[in-house]
Amino acid sequence: MDLYSAIVFITFAVSTVTAVNVFANQLVSKDNKFQILTVCALICIASLCEWLGIKTEYMSASLIGLHKLAKLAEFCLAPCISIAAAVSYGEVKRKKLIYSALGVHIIFEILALFNNWVFSVDAQNIYHREQLYWVYIAVFSLSIIYCFICIVRGIRKYQARLGISLLFILGFLAFGIALQMIKRNIRVDFMCVAIGNLMLYSYRGNVINQIDVTTRLMNRRCFERITENMKSPAYVLFFDVNKFKHINDTFGHTEGDKYLRLVAKKIYDIYGKYGFCYRIGGDEFCVVMFRNLDKLQALNLQFKYETDRLFINNIHTPGVALGWAYYNSDTTDINTVIDKADEKMYKDKHQLDI
Numbered sequence: 582m583d584l585y586s587a588i589v590f591i592t593f594a595v596s597t598v599t600a601v602n603v604f605a606n607q608l609v610s611k612d613n614k615f616q617i618l619t620v621c622a623l624i625c626i627a628s629l630c631e632w633l634g635i636k637t638e639y640m641s642a643s644l645i646g647l648h649k650l651a652k653l654a655e656f657c658l659a660p661c662i663s664i665a666a667a668v669s670y671g672e673v674k675r676k677k678l679i680y681s682a683l684g685v686h687i688i689f690e691i692l693a694l695f696n697n698w699v700f701s702v703d704a705q706n707i708y709h710r711e712q713l714y715w716v717y718i719a720v721f722s723l724s725i726i727y728c729f730i731c732i733v734r735g736i737r738k739y740q741a742r743l744g745i746s747l748l749f750i751l752g753f754l755a756f757g758i759a760l761q762m763i764k765r766n767i768r769v770d771f772m773c774v775a776i777g778n779l780m781l782y783s784y785r786g787n788v789i790n791q792i793d794v795t796t797r798l799m800n801r802r803c804f805e806r807i808t809e810n811m812k813s814p815a816y817v818l819f820f821d822v823n824k825f826k827h828i829n830d831t832f833g834h835t836e837g838d839k840y841l842r843l844v845a846k847k848i849y850d851i852y853g854k855y856g857f858c859y860r861i862g863g864d865e866f867c868v869v870m871f872r873n874l875d876k877l878q879a880l881n882l883q884f885k886y887e888t889d890r891l892f893i894n895n896i897h898t899p900g901v902a903l904g905w906a907y908y909n910s911d912t913t914d915i916n917t918v919i920d921k922a923d924e925k926m927y928k929d930k931h932q933l934d935i
Contacts, residue, residue: 585768592775596775604618620778638708645702648708660721663728664683669781671734673731679727725754725755732747732751795860796866801861807857816856816908818881819866820903851883856872885900885903902926
């Protein structure tokens with residue numbers, strides 16, 4: 582087995598490992614499983630087509646047709662991998678427009694095959710890049726950039742920062758693809774894409790495991806971990822939806838979840854820039870605010886104003902109770918701060934119930 586064939590084998594192996602993990606993961610939805618498995622399949626097919634194109638070059642003239650079809654499939658599928666990954670791991674807007682653009686590109690590549698616009702295969706079965714090869718490179722590059730944008734947008738939806746891990750994954754993918762564009766004989770692009778796909782699947786899984794499914798705020802486990810290791814000064818804020826049990830008992834849990842999502846969005850919109858937002862159980866939320874501590878009072882007033890407006894037409898709930906306390910590792914214990922914030926929240930809750 583030559584080195585390039587070994588690289589293709591590794592590509593298949595990594596994609597298979599990813600597919601098996603996805604198939605066995607019960608936390609991944611049926612639709613998302615199909616999306617990620619599609620990415621794995623596209624990577625394998627495109628890699629196989631590239632391999633066929635390389636292996637049939639310089640061989641018998643009877644293989645020219647296979648050589649051309651392999652290159653055509655590779656050029657059509659490469660941008661599709663990026664879009665499929667964007668759908669799997671990110672947030673894609675205007676899907677119909679994106680899919681239409683892919684369709685136009687595929688039609689262009691088919692027409693180009695018969696006119697030798699993008700590439701050609703001569704009578705000696707030798708592959709050549711032609712004048713419009715740059716169109717393929719442009720479409721492929723734009724699809725990669727769009728994929729990265731969608732992934733970043735999707736991760737932020739889960740209150741995740743653009744951390745070093747995601748930057749490394751995206752940088753690894755960009756390097757592997759760019760390397761082959763610069764050096765044609767270094768054929769590692771699909772192997773890098775397969776490895777990057779596995780890393781993206783793992784990274785997204787780690788992010789989702791930290792998130793509360795209903796509200797998309799961080800879950801209680803994350804709150805407990807951050808309070809175990811807090812060192813910098815911060816405000817700890819507690820929130821509680823008033824008469825939430827009455828909402829569930831009267832209007833049902835679907836309506837109750839709707840209120841939780843509304844409150845969670847307000848909390849994140851107002852406090853998310855200055856710290857981390859959590860759902861710690863039932864109708865209870867928490868914010869650990871590390872930055873711009875001097876803005877606390879203004880943010881609290883804004884939150885009260887926004888939630889009062891939110892519930893103005895819903896007389897069955899008078900609003901959201903709020904309490905807070907200041908933490909300094911040199912002078913206070915985090916558990917004491919949590920108790921103070923909780924106590925202050927319940928005082929506010931009692932006043933709202935009167």
